[in-house]
Amino acid sequence: MSPSAAAPRACLQCNRELRADEPHVAVQDGLFCEACAGQLRAELARLEASQGDGVNYPLSAFGGVLGGALGVLAWWGFTVATQVSFGLVAVVIGYAVGHGVLRVGGYRRSLGLQGLSATIAALSFAVASFLVNRSFYNMSAVEQGFELLPPVVPLPLAIEVLKMGASPMDLIFLGIVLYEAWRIPAPQRLT
Numbered sequence: 001m002s003p004s005a006a007a008p009r010a011c012l013q014c015n016r017e018l019r020a021d022e023p024h025v026a027v028q029d030g031l032f033c034e035a036c037a038g039q040l041r042a043e044l045a046r047l048e049a050s051q052g053d054g055v056n057y058p059l060s061a062f063g064g065v066l067g068g069a070l071g072v073l074a075w076w077g078f079t080v081a082t083q084v085s086f087g088l089v090a091v092v093i094g095y096a097v098g099h100g101v102l103r104v105g106g107y108r109r110s111l112g113l114q115g116l117s118a119t120i121a122a123l124s125f126a127v128a129s130f131l132v133n134r135s136f137y138n139m140s141a142v143e144q145g146f147e148l149l150p151p152v153v154p155l156p157l158a159i160e161v162l163k164m165g166a167s168p169m170d171l172i173f174l175g176i177v178l179y180e181a182w183r184i185p186a187p188q189r190l191t
């Protein structure tokens, strides 16, 4: 709004005429006095925070794990079916976990849920990477007559399996997975 002596300077909320030098907040249709602008900001902040009211962590975690399981199966299935380790498909894990947390958790949004979502996504990514690497190991083990890796192995061996075929690109895919899982249950900004 361009300042003009003729322009009406009444607050849109309380309708009070503002002095010429009075601080105010200009919006598309006019202006608010400082006091009203402050009240509206506080109301918006309260509404933003209320997106996290009634969070049910067990239910949200269940939704995240369910989404993670679907994402893991999708990536692992794709890899086994095509015999190509196409890491970009892994980003579906972040999307599935984030939406599992959000939807099964009753569309609640909070920082805590973002942390929960990202944690489940990271664990799902690790499980999926293990399963994918194990499948490739077992494919070559069959050819060369090695012993097959079982689905569940001690943690030190699982870490060795995770390291097989790891590349810097995996960190980028993990980053995308975490970003998606973090973003989806984030409180919506109202301003």
Ligand SMILES: [Zn+2]
Pocket: 011, 012, 013, 014, 015, 016, 032, 033, 034, 035, 036, 037
């Ligand atoms: Zn006002």
